[in-house]
Amino acid sequence: MLAMNYRGPKRVRIDQKPIPEILHPEDAIVRVVRSCICGSDLHLYNGNVPDTRVGSTFGHEFVGIVEEIGSDVHKLKVGDKVIVPFNISCGRCAFCKQELYGNCHESNSQATAVGGIFGYSHTAGGYNGGQAEYVRVPYADVGPTIIPEGMDWDDAVLLTDVVPTGYQAAEMAGIQKGDTVVIFGAGPIGIMAARCSWLFGAGRVIIIDKEDYRLEFARNYSQCEAYNFMDMEDPVVFVKKTTDWMGADVCIDAVGAEAAGNVLQTITGRKLLLQAGSATALHWAINSVKKGGIVSIVGVYGPTDNLVPIGNVVNKGLTIRANQASVKRLLPRLIDHVQNGIIKPKQLITHRVPLEEVADAYRMFSEKLDNCIKPVLIPPTAHA
Amino acid sequence: MEEQAKDYSHINGWGIDADPKNDPTYPMKHRTNEEHKGYSWERPPQQPITMEVLHSIERPNVTAVYGTAMPPSGLSGMIRRFAFKHSENSYLHWLPLLVADRVNVVEGLIEDVAEGKVPNIFSEKGYSADWDHNRSGLAVRAAVGAAVVGAVVLMCAGEKNRKRWFNQLMDR
Known part of the structure:
Protein backbone atom coordinates (compact mmCIF):
# COMPACT_ATOMS: atom_id res chain seq x y z
CA MET A 1 0.00 0.00 0.00
CA VAL A 162 -10.25 19.44 14.93
CA VAL A 163 -13.87 19.86 16.02
CA PRO A 164 -13.56 17.95 19.34
CA THR A 165 -10.30 19.68 20.25
CA GLY A 166 -11.66 23.13 19.44
CA TYR A 167 -14.88 22.34 21.31
CA GLN A 168 -13.06 20.94 24.34
CA ALA A 169 -10.83 24.01 24.43
CA ALA A 170 -13.97 26.11 24.89
CA GLU A 171 -15.55 23.59 27.26
CA MET A 172 -12.48 23.43 29.51
CA ALA A 173 -12.47 27.21 29.56
CA GLY A 174 -15.62 27.09 31.69
CA ILE A 175 -17.12 29.93 29.68
CA GLN A 176 -20.06 31.62 31.33
CA LYS A 177 -22.60 33.79 29.52
CA GLY A 178 -21.11 37.15 28.65
CA ASP A 179 -17.47 36.13 29.16
CA THR A 180 -14.72 37.58 27.02
CA VAL A 181 -12.68 34.79 25.45
CA VAL A 182 -9.27 35.40 23.89
CA ILE A 183 -7.81 32.68 21.70
CA PHE A 184 -4.17 32.65 20.73
CA GLY A 185 -3.69 30.96 17.37
CA ALA A 186 -5.90 31.10 14.27
CA GLY A 187 -5.10 27.66 12.95
CA PRO A 188 -7.95 25.18 12.47
CA ILE A 189 -8.14 24.43 16.22
CA GLY A 190 -8.16 28.09 17.23
CA ILE A 191 -10.77 28.91 14.60
CA MET A 192 -12.94 26.03 15.85
CA ALA A 193 -12.40 27.04 19.50
CA ALA A 194 -13.58 30.54 18.61
CA ARG A 195 -16.68 29.17 16.88
CA CYS A 196 -17.46 26.88 19.82
CA SER A 197 -16.94 29.61 22.42
CA TRP A 198 -20.20 31.15 21.21
CA LEU A 199 -22.01 27.87 21.89
CA PHE A 200 -21.13 28.26 25.54
CA GLY A 201 -22.52 31.78 25.61
CA ALA A 202 -19.38 33.89 25.24
CA GLY A 203 -20.10 37.62 25.13
CA ARG A 204 -17.06 38.50 23.10
CA VAL A 205 -14.60 36.30 21.20
CA ILE A 206 -11.20 37.58 20.11
CA ILE A 207 -8.61 35.63 18.14
CA ILE A 208 -4.96 36.66 17.84
CA ASP A 209 -2.44 35.40 15.29
CA LYS A 210 0.21 36.74 12.92
CA GLU A 211 -1.16 35.53 9.58
CA ASP A 212 -3.61 38.00 8.05
CA TYR A 213 -5.24 35.40 5.79
CA ARG A 214 -6.01 33.19 8.78
CA LEU A 215 -7.37 36.12 10.75
CA GLU A 216 -9.62 37.01 7.84
CA PHE A 217 -10.81 33.40 7.67
CA ALA A 218 -11.48 33.36 11.44
CA ARG A 219 -13.37 36.64 11.24
CA ASN A 220 -15.75 35.16 8.68
CA TYR A 221 -16.01 31.55 9.88
CA SER A 222 -16.09 32.15 13.62
CA GLN A 223 -17.81 35.55 13.52
CA CYS A 224 -15.27 36.86 16.00
CA GLU A 225 -12.87 39.78 16.33
CA ALA A 226 -9.44 38.99 14.87
CA TYR A 227 -6.19 40.86 15.41
CA ASN A 228 -2.61 40.53 14.20
CA PHE A 229 -0.06 40.63 17.01
CA MET A 230 2.52 41.93 14.56
CA ASP A 231 0.55 45.19 14.62
CA MET A 232 0.72 45.38 18.41
CA GLU A 233 3.52 46.55 20.61
CA ASP A 234 2.55 43.99 23.21
CA PRO A 235 -0.41 41.59 22.85
CA VAL A 236 -0.91 41.40 26.61
CA VAL A 237 -1.30 45.17 26.88
CA PHE A 238 -3.65 45.03 23.88
CA VAL A 239 -5.88 42.48 25.64
CA LYS A 240 -5.84 44.46 28.89
CA LYS A 241 -6.74 47.66 27.08
CA THR A 242 -9.58 46.13 25.11
CA THR A 243 -11.07 44.55 28.26
CA ASP A 244 -11.25 47.79 30.21
CA TRP A 245 -7.84 47.00 31.77
CA MET A 246 -9.17 43.86 33.50
CA GLY A 247 -7.92 41.05 31.25
CA ALA A 248 -9.97 38.38 29.51
CA ASP A 249 -12.20 36.04 31.53
CA VAL A 250 -10.74 33.15 29.62
CA CYS A 251 -7.67 32.63 27.44
CA ILE A 252 -7.11 29.64 25.18
CA ASP A 253 -3.71 28.49 23.93
CA ALA A 254 -4.44 26.93 20.55
CA VAL A 255 -0.88 27.11 19.26
CA GLY A 256 1.49 24.97 21.29
CA ALA A 257 5.11 24.32 20.50
CA GLU A 258 5.44 26.14 17.17
CA ALA A 259 4.47 29.58 18.46
CA ALA A 260 6.08 32.70 17.01
CA GLY A 261 6.20 36.14 18.57
CA ASN A 262 9.04 35.98 21.09
CA VAL A 263 12.66 35.68 20.00
CA LEU A 264 13.88 34.04 23.21
CA GLN A 265 11.13 31.43 23.11
CA THR A 266 11.67 30.79 19.40
CA ILE A 267 15.43 30.29 19.75
CA THR A 268 15.33 28.15 22.89
CA GLY A 269 12.14 26.27 22.05
CA ARG A 270 12.11 25.78 18.29
CA LYS A 271 15.70 26.16 17.14
CA LEU A 272 17.86 24.81 19.98
CA LEU A 273 15.22 22.48 21.50
CA LEU A 274 16.32 23.58 24.97
CA GLN A 275 12.66 23.57 25.97
CA ALA A 276 9.71 21.52 24.77
CA GLY A 277 8.73 23.99 22.08
CA SER A 278 8.14 27.72 22.13
CA ALA A 279 5.65 28.59 24.87
CA THR A 280 4.89 32.11 23.66
CA ALA A 281 1.14 31.60 23.32
CA LEU A 282 0.85 30.10 26.78
CA HIS A 283 2.97 32.88 28.20
CA TRP A 284 0.65 35.47 26.68
CA ALA A 285 -2.45 33.54 27.80
CA ILE A 286 -1.34 33.48 31.44
CA ASN A 287 -0.50 37.16 31.38
CA SER A 288 -3.62 38.25 29.46
CA VAL A 289 -6.29 36.52 31.52
CA LYS A 290 -7.88 38.37 34.42
CA LYS A 291 -7.23 37.49 38.06
CA GLY A 292 -9.14 34.36 39.01
CA GLY A 293 -9.57 33.52 35.31
CA ILE A 294 -9.15 30.30 33.40
CA VAL A 295 -6.46 29.34 30.90
CA SER A 296 -7.38 26.44 28.64
CA ILE A 297 -4.53 24.69 26.83
CA VAL A 298 -5.00 22.51 23.77
CA GLY A 299 -1.78 23.53 22.02
CA VAL A 300 0.58 20.57 21.98
CA TYR A 301 3.97 20.70 23.70
CA GLY A 302 6.76 18.19 24.01
CA PRO A 303 7.30 16.13 27.16
CA THR A 304 10.12 18.14 28.76
CA ASP A 305 9.98 21.65 30.26
CA ASN A 306 8.81 25.07 29.11
CA LEU A 307 9.47 28.61 30.22
CA VAL A 308 6.17 29.99 31.46
CA PRO A 309 5.40 32.58 34.14
CA ILE A 310 4.15 30.13 36.73
CA GLY A 311 4.52 32.78 39.46
CA ASN A 312 1.78 34.78 37.75
CA VAL A 313 -0.47 31.72 37.76
CA VAL A 314 -0.15 31.66 41.55
CA ASN A 315 -0.36 35.36 42.11
CA LYS A 316 -3.40 35.80 39.87
CA GLY A 317 -5.17 32.73 41.24
CA LEU A 318 -5.62 31.18 37.83
CA THR A 319 -7.11 27.84 36.94
CA ILE A 320 -5.28 26.01 34.19
CA ARG A 321 -7.22 23.30 32.37
CA ALA A 322 -5.68 21.16 29.70
CA ASN A 323 -5.90 17.79 28.00
CA GLN A 324 -5.92 16.01 24.71
CA ALA A 325 -9.52 16.03 23.52
CA MET B 1 -23.79 42.08 32.51
CA GLU B 2 -23.72 44.61 29.76
CA GLU B 3 -22.44 41.94 27.37
CA GLN B 4 -25.36 39.61 28.22
CA ALA B 5 -27.83 42.21 27.05
CA LYS B 6 -26.36 42.06 23.54
CA ASP B 7 -28.21 40.40 20.71
CA TYR B 8 -26.46 37.24 19.49
CA SER B 9 -29.28 36.03 17.25
CA HIS B 10 -26.96 36.23 14.22
CA ILE B 11 -24.74 33.53 15.77
CA ASN B 12 -26.24 30.13 15.08
CA GLY B 13 -26.33 28.09 18.30
CA TRP B 14 -25.30 30.88 20.68
CA GLY B 15 -25.47 29.64 24.25
CA ILE B 16 -26.92 26.20 23.49
CA ASP B 17 -24.17 24.43 25.42
CA ALA B 18 -23.90 26.99 28.21
CA ASP B 19 -23.66 25.26 31.54
CA PRO B 20 -23.47 27.15 34.81
CA LYS B 21 -22.25 23.97 36.53
CA ASN B 22 -19.08 23.98 34.44
CA ASP B 23 -16.50 24.21 37.21
CA PRO B 24 -12.83 23.24 37.06
CA THR B 25 -13.46 19.50 37.02
CA TYR B 26 -16.80 19.19 35.28
CA PRO B 27 -17.51 17.86 32.66
CA MET B 28 -13.99 16.76 31.73
CA LYS B 29 -14.06 13.84 34.05
CA HIS B 30 -16.94 11.56 34.84
CA ARG B 31 -15.89 10.97 38.43
CA THR B 32 -16.06 7.32 39.41
CA ASN B 33 -12.99 7.16 41.65
CA GLU B 34 -11.98 4.07 39.69
CA GLU B 35 -8.35 5.06 40.05
CA HIS B 36 -8.61 4.72 43.83
CA LYS B 37 -8.75 0.97 43.30
CA GLY B 38 -5.28 1.05 41.76
CA TYR B 39 -4.18 -1.02 38.79
CA SER B 40 -7.12 -3.36 39.19
CA TRP B 41 -9.26 -3.31 36.05
CA GLU B 42 -9.78 -6.41 33.96
CA ARG B 43 -7.09 -5.96 31.34
CA PRO B 44 -7.82 -6.56 27.66
CA PRO B 45 -6.05 -9.61 26.21
CA GLN B 46 -2.37 -9.02 25.56
CA GLN B 47 -1.30 -8.47 21.95
CA PRO B 48 1.39 -11.13 21.42
CA ILE B 49 4.77 -9.52 21.95
CA THR B 50 6.56 -10.49 18.76
CA MET B 51 9.07 -7.67 18.65
CA GLU B 52 11.09 -5.53 21.01
CA VAL B 53 8.75 -3.06 22.71
CA LEU B 54 10.42 -0.52 24.96
CA HIS B 55 8.22 0.52 27.86
CA SER B 56 8.39 3.34 30.34
CA ILE B 57 9.80 2.34 33.72
CA GLU B 58 6.90 4.27 35.21
CA ARG B 59 4.64 1.32 34.39
CA PRO B 60 5.04 -2.37 35.19
CA ASN B 61 4.37 -3.85 31.77
CA VAL B 62 3.72 -3.47 28.07
CA THR B 63 0.20 -2.18 27.40
CA ALA B 64 -2.40 -4.67 26.14
CA VAL B 65 -1.95 -3.29 22.61
CA TYR B 66 1.11 -1.57 21.21
CA GLY B 67 2.26 0.03 17.98
CA THR B 68 4.46 -2.00 15.69
CA ALA B 69 6.04 0.81 13.70
CA MET B 70 9.83 0.67 13.50
CA PRO B 71 11.12 -1.36 16.45
CA PRO B 72 14.47 -0.14 17.80
CA SER B 73 17.48 -1.11 15.70
CA GLY B 74 21.08 -0.12 15.02
CA LEU B 75 22.94 2.57 16.91
CA SER B 76 19.77 4.62 17.41
CA GLY B 77 18.15 1.54 18.94
CA MET B 78 21.00 1.21 21.41
CA ILE B 79 20.55 4.84 22.43
CA ARG B 80 16.80 4.35 22.79
CA ARG B 81 17.35 1.30 25.01
CA PHE B 82 19.58 3.44 27.23
CA ALA B 83 16.91 6.16 27.34
CA PHE B 84 14.25 3.71 28.46
CA LYS B 85 16.32 2.78 31.51
CA HIS B 86 15.42 6.20 32.85
CA SER B 87 12.03 7.54 33.83
CA GLU B 88 9.96 10.08 31.93
CA ASN B 89 10.89 12.40 34.77
CA SER B 90 14.53 12.45 33.71
CA TYR B 91 16.43 14.31 31.01
CA LEU B 92 18.37 11.07 30.62
CA HIS B 93 15.21 9.73 29.06
CA TRP B 94 14.25 12.51 26.67
CA LEU B 95 17.58 13.95 25.52
CA PRO B 96 19.03 10.60 24.38
CA LEU B 97 15.78 10.00 22.49
CA LEU B 98 16.28 13.27 20.59
CA VAL B 99 19.89 12.24 19.86
CA ALA B 100 18.68 8.80 18.72
CA ASP B 101 16.22 10.48 16.36
CA ARG B 102 19.07 12.40 14.67
CA VAL B 103 21.25 9.29 14.46
CA ASN B 104 18.26 7.50 12.97
CA VAL B 105 18.11 10.07 10.15
CA VAL B 106 21.67 9.16 9.13
CA GLU B 107 20.81 5.46 9.42
CA GLY B 108 17.85 6.11 7.13
CA LEU B 109 20.09 7.70 4.49
CA ILE B 110 22.55 4.77 4.69
CA GLU B 111 19.67 2.32 4.44
CA ASP B 112 18.34 4.10 1.34
CA VAL B 113 21.73 4.01 -0.36
CA ALA B 114 22.25 0.36 0.62
CA GLU B 115 18.93 -0.44 -1.08
CA GLY B 116 20.12 1.39 -4.19
CA LYS B 117 17.77 4.31 -3.56
CA VAL B 118 19.12 7.84 -3.82
CA PRO B 119 16.92 10.06 -1.64
CA ASN B 120 15.37 12.87 -3.65
CA ILE B 121 15.84 15.61 -1.08
CA PHE B 122 14.15 18.26 -3.26
CA SER B 123 11.05 16.13 -3.49
CA GLU B 124 11.12 14.92 0.15
CA LYS B 125 11.30 18.50 1.35
CA GLY B 126 8.28 19.35 -0.77
CA TYR B 127 10.01 22.14 -2.63
CA SER B 128 7.65 21.78 -5.56
CA ALA B 129 5.07 23.43 -3.30
CA ASP B 130 7.44 26.41 -3.10
CA TRP B 131 7.88 26.26 -6.87
CA ASP B 132 4.12 26.49 -7.28
CA HIS B 133 3.33 29.04 -4.58
CA ASN B 134 6.49 30.78 -3.40
CA ARG B 135 8.93 30.93 -6.31
CA SER B 136 10.72 34.06 -5.10
CA GLY B 137 11.22 32.56 -1.63
CA LEU B 138 12.64 29.42 -3.21
CA ALA B 139 15.03 31.51 -5.35
CA VAL B 140 16.25 33.43 -2.30
CA ARG B 141 16.72 30.18 -0.39
CA ALA B 142 18.66 28.66 -3.31
CA ALA B 143 20.86 31.77 -3.60
CA VAL B 144 21.63 31.78 0.13
CA GLY B 145 22.39 28.05 -0.02
CA ALA B 146 24.71 28.52 -2.98
CA ALA B 147 26.47 31.42 -1.24
CA VAL B 148 27.00 29.36 1.93
CA VAL B 149 28.30 26.37 -0.04
CA GLY B 150 30.59 28.68 -2.06
CA ALA B 151 31.94 30.30 1.10
CA VAL B 152 32.61 26.92 2.70
CA VAL B 153 34.40 25.66 -0.42
CA LEU B 154 36.46 28.82 -0.51
CA MET B 155 37.36 28.54 3.18
CA CYS B 156 38.33 24.90 2.78
CA ALA B 157 40.55 25.60 -0.22
CA GLY B 158 44.20 26.33 0.54
CA GLU B 159 45.53 29.89 0.57
CA LYS B 160 47.28 29.26 -2.76
CA ASN B 161 44.12 28.04 -4.53
CA ARG B 162 42.09 30.87 -3.05
CA LYS B 163 44.50 33.44 -4.49
CA ARG B 164 44.55 31.69 -7.87
CA TRP B 165 40.72 31.64 -8.08
CA PHE B 166 40.55 35.27 -7.01
CA ASN B 167 43.08 36.31 -9.65
CA GLN B 168 41.26 34.34 -12.34
CA LEU B 169 37.99 36.04 -11.33
CA MET B 170 39.62 39.46 -11.51
CA ASP B 171 41.19 38.72 -14.91
CA ARG B 172 37.70 38.21 -16.32
Missing part, protein backbone atom coordinates in the same frame (compact mmCIF):
# COMPACT_ATOMS: atom_id res chain seq x y z
CA LEU A 2 1.03 3.64 -0.30
CA ALA A 3 1.98 5.34 2.95
CA MET A 4 3.69 8.50 4.08
CA ASN A 5 7.23 7.76 5.25
CA TYR A 6 9.07 10.10 7.67
CA ARG A 7 12.77 10.41 6.74
CA GLY A 8 13.93 13.15 9.11
CA PRO A 9 13.14 16.75 10.03
CA LYS A 10 11.21 18.41 7.18
CA ARG A 11 11.67 15.33 4.96
CA VAL A 12 8.83 12.96 4.14
CA ARG A 13 7.95 10.89 1.09
CA ILE A 14 5.43 8.42 -0.18
CA ASP A 15 6.50 4.78 -0.22
CA GLN A 16 5.12 1.29 -0.58
CA LYS A 17 4.59 -0.47 2.77
CA PRO A 18 2.92 -3.77 3.68
CA ILE A 19 -0.84 -3.61 4.31
CA PRO A 20 -1.36 -3.84 8.10
CA GLU A 21 -2.72 -7.04 9.62
CA ILE A 22 -4.94 -7.89 12.56
CA LEU A 23 -2.59 -8.33 15.53
CA HIS A 24 -5.11 -8.46 18.37
CA PRO A 25 -8.64 -9.86 18.51
CA GLU A 26 -10.06 -6.37 19.07
CA ASP A 27 -8.33 -4.84 16.00
CA ALA A 28 -9.89 -3.68 12.76
CA ILE A 29 -8.25 -2.74 9.50
CA VAL A 30 -9.64 0.46 8.01
CA ARG A 31 -9.25 1.54 4.39
CA VAL A 32 -8.60 5.26 4.53
CA VAL A 33 -10.84 7.57 2.53
CA ARG A 34 -9.69 10.92 3.95
CA SER A 35 -6.82 11.88 6.24
CA CYS A 36 -5.64 15.29 7.35
CA ILE A 37 -2.37 16.90 8.22
CA CYS A 38 -2.80 18.42 11.68
CA GLY A 39 -0.92 21.41 13.08
CA SER A 40 0.46 19.05 15.71
CA ASP A 41 1.89 16.83 12.93
CA LEU A 42 4.22 19.73 12.25
CA HIS A 43 5.89 19.15 15.63
CA LEU A 44 6.78 15.67 14.36
CA TYR A 45 7.66 16.94 10.90
CA ASN A 46 10.06 19.48 12.40
CA GLY A 47 11.72 16.78 14.51
CA ASN A 48 10.65 18.29 17.84
CA VAL A 49 8.97 15.24 19.41
CA PRO A 50 11.38 12.76 21.02
CA ASP A 51 11.27 9.17 19.73
CA THR A 52 10.00 10.01 16.26
CA ARG A 53 11.52 7.15 14.29
CA VAL A 54 12.54 7.25 10.64
CA GLY A 55 10.19 5.09 8.60
CA SER A 56 7.09 5.91 10.67
CA THR A 57 3.80 6.93 9.06
CA PHE A 58 2.08 9.95 10.59
CA GLY A 59 -1.60 10.83 10.61
CA HIS A 60 -4.05 10.83 13.52
CA GLU A 61 -7.01 12.36 11.70
CA PHE A 62 -8.61 9.88 9.33
CA VAL A 63 -11.88 8.27 8.34
CA GLY A 64 -12.51 5.24 6.20
CA ILE A 65 -14.23 1.95 5.59
CA VAL A 66 -13.81 -1.16 7.74
CA GLU A 67 -12.04 -3.79 5.64
CA GLU A 68 -11.45 -6.50 8.21
CA ILE A 69 -12.27 -7.12 11.87
CA GLY A 70 -10.69 -9.21 14.61
CA SER A 71 -12.47 -12.13 16.26
CA ASP A 72 -13.54 -10.06 19.25
CA VAL A 73 -15.01 -7.05 17.45
CA HIS A 74 -18.80 -6.96 17.76
CA LYS A 75 -19.96 -3.40 17.14
CA LEU A 76 -18.45 -2.97 13.68
CA LYS A 77 -18.78 -4.97 10.51
CA VAL A 78 -16.90 -5.01 7.24
CA GLY A 79 -18.08 -2.15 5.04
CA ASP A 80 -18.99 0.22 7.87
CA LYS A 81 -17.93 3.82 7.31
CA VAL A 82 -16.22 5.06 10.45
CA ILE A 83 -14.89 8.15 12.19
CA VAL A 84 -11.73 7.04 14.00
CA PRO A 85 -10.91 9.25 17.02
CA PHE A 86 -7.26 10.18 17.24
CA ASN A 87 -7.03 8.66 20.74
CA ILE A 88 -6.57 4.91 21.07
CA SER A 89 -8.55 3.87 24.13
CA CYS A 90 -9.35 0.52 25.71
CA GLY A 91 -12.61 1.57 27.39
CA ARG A 92 -11.77 -0.51 30.48
CA CYS A 93 -8.95 1.15 32.41
CA ALA A 94 -9.62 3.52 35.30
CA PHE A 95 -9.11 6.55 33.06
CA CYS A 96 -11.31 5.42 30.17
CA LYS A 97 -14.06 4.61 32.67
CA GLN A 98 -13.96 8.24 33.71
CA GLU A 99 -14.26 9.28 30.06
CA LEU A 100 -10.66 10.45 29.93
CA TYR A 101 -10.25 8.65 26.61
CA GLY A 102 -7.13 10.64 25.75
CA ASN A 103 -5.43 9.23 28.83
CA CYS A 104 -5.97 5.50 28.34
CA HIS A 105 -3.55 3.36 30.34
CA GLU A 106 -3.63 0.36 28.00
CA SER A 107 -2.51 1.84 24.70
CA ASN A 108 0.86 3.51 25.17
CA SER A 109 3.74 1.51 26.61
CA GLN A 110 6.35 4.18 26.00
CA ALA A 111 4.90 7.04 28.05
CA THR A 112 2.43 7.29 30.91
CA ALA A 113 1.41 10.91 30.43
CA VAL A 114 -0.65 10.35 27.31
CA GLY A 115 -2.62 7.48 25.83
CA GLY A 116 -1.89 6.01 22.41
CA ILE A 117 -2.35 8.25 19.39
CA PHE A 118 -2.28 7.10 15.78
CA GLY A 119 0.83 8.12 13.87
CA TYR A 120 2.24 10.33 16.59
CA SER A 121 5.73 8.95 17.38
CA HIS A 122 6.69 6.27 19.87
CA THR A 123 6.11 8.77 22.65
CA ALA A 124 2.43 8.22 21.81
CA GLY A 125 2.67 4.45 21.41
CA GLY A 126 4.47 3.81 18.12
CA TYR A 127 1.37 3.27 15.98
CA ASN A 128 1.43 3.88 12.25
CA GLY A 129 -1.05 6.55 11.24
CA GLY A 130 -3.65 7.34 8.66
CA GLN A 131 -1.63 9.13 6.00
CA ALA A 132 -1.73 5.81 4.18
CA GLU A 133 -4.17 3.61 2.34
CA TYR A 134 -4.84 1.27 5.27
CA VAL A 135 -4.51 1.52 9.05
CA ARG A 136 -4.64 -0.98 11.89
CA VAL A 137 -7.15 0.31 14.45
CA PRO A 138 -6.86 -1.27 17.94
CA TYR A 139 -9.86 -1.51 20.30
CA ALA A 140 -12.20 -1.21 17.33
CA ASP A 141 -15.32 -1.58 19.48
CA VAL A 142 -14.38 1.42 21.62
CA GLY A 143 -13.23 4.40 19.55
CA PRO A 144 -14.51 4.12 15.98
CA THR A 145 -17.97 5.58 15.46
CA ILE A 146 -20.17 4.84 12.47
CA ILE A 147 -20.66 7.87 10.25
CA PRO A 148 -24.33 8.82 10.28
CA GLU A 149 -26.32 8.60 7.08
CA GLY A 150 -25.98 11.79 5.07
CA MET A 151 -22.75 13.04 6.63
CA ASP A 152 -20.01 13.40 4.05
CA TRP A 153 -16.38 12.34 4.39
CA ASP A 154 -15.04 15.87 4.63
CA ASP A 155 -17.23 16.74 7.62
CA ALA A 156 -16.51 13.35 9.20
CA VAL A 157 -12.73 13.60 9.02
CA LEU A 158 -12.74 16.85 10.95
CA LEU A 159 -14.68 15.16 13.74
CA THR A 160 -11.65 12.97 14.50
CA ASP A 161 -9.72 15.85 16.08
CA SER A 326 -11.62 13.13 24.70
CA VAL A 327 -13.04 12.54 21.24
CA LYS A 328 -15.27 9.59 22.06
CA ARG A 329 -16.96 11.47 24.90
CA LEU A 330 -17.69 14.47 22.71
CA LEU A 331 -18.68 12.81 19.44
CA PRO A 332 -22.43 12.31 20.07
CA ARG A 333 -22.94 16.00 20.88
CA LEU A 334 -20.72 17.18 18.03
CA ILE A 335 -22.35 14.91 15.47
CA ASP A 336 -25.66 16.53 16.48
CA HIS A 337 -24.17 19.98 16.01
CA VAL A 338 -22.88 19.08 12.55
CA GLN A 339 -26.16 17.48 11.51
CA ASN A 340 -28.10 20.51 12.76
CA GLY A 341 -25.86 22.86 10.82
CA ILE A 342 -24.52 24.58 13.92
CA ILE A 343 -20.93 23.58 13.17
CA LYS A 344 -19.82 23.32 9.53
CA PRO A 345 -16.44 21.59 9.70
CA LYS A 346 -15.64 21.10 6.04
CA GLN A 347 -15.58 24.83 5.41
CA LEU A 348 -12.15 24.73 7.09
CA ILE A 349 -10.69 22.58 4.33
CA THR A 350 -8.72 24.72 1.89
CA HIS A 351 -6.68 22.06 0.08
CA ARG A 352 -7.47 18.54 -1.09
CA VAL A 353 -4.25 16.82 -2.09
CA PRO A 354 -3.57 13.31 -3.44
CA LEU A 355 -1.72 11.20 -0.87
CA GLU A 356 1.07 10.78 -3.40
CA GLU A 357 1.87 14.50 -2.98
CA VAL A 358 2.19 14.29 0.80
CA ALA A 359 5.63 15.98 0.89
CA ASP A 360 4.29 19.03 -0.94
CA ALA A 361 1.24 19.13 1.32
CA TYR A 362 3.43 19.16 4.44
CA ARG A 363 5.59 21.88 2.99
CA MET A 364 2.57 23.98 1.99
CA PHE A 365 0.94 23.65 5.42
CA SER A 366 4.17 24.17 7.32
CA GLU A 367 5.17 27.29 5.38
CA LYS A 368 1.56 28.55 5.17
CA LEU A 369 1.76 28.71 1.38
CA ASP A 370 -1.26 29.41 -0.82
CA ASN A 371 -3.30 30.60 2.20
CA CYS A 372 -3.46 27.07 3.52
CA ILE A 373 -5.72 26.50 6.53
CA LYS A 374 -6.41 22.75 6.44
CA PRO A 375 -5.05 20.24 3.93
CA VAL A 376 -6.78 16.91 3.44
CA LEU A 377 -5.02 13.94 1.84
CA ILE A 378 -6.97 11.66 -0.45
CA PRO A 379 -5.44 8.21 -1.03
CA PRO A 380 -6.00 6.34 -4.29
CA THR A 381 -8.02 3.72 -2.37
CA ALA A 382 -10.61 6.39 -1.51
CA HIS A 383 -12.00 5.88 -4.98
CA ALA A 384 -12.01 2.05 -4.84
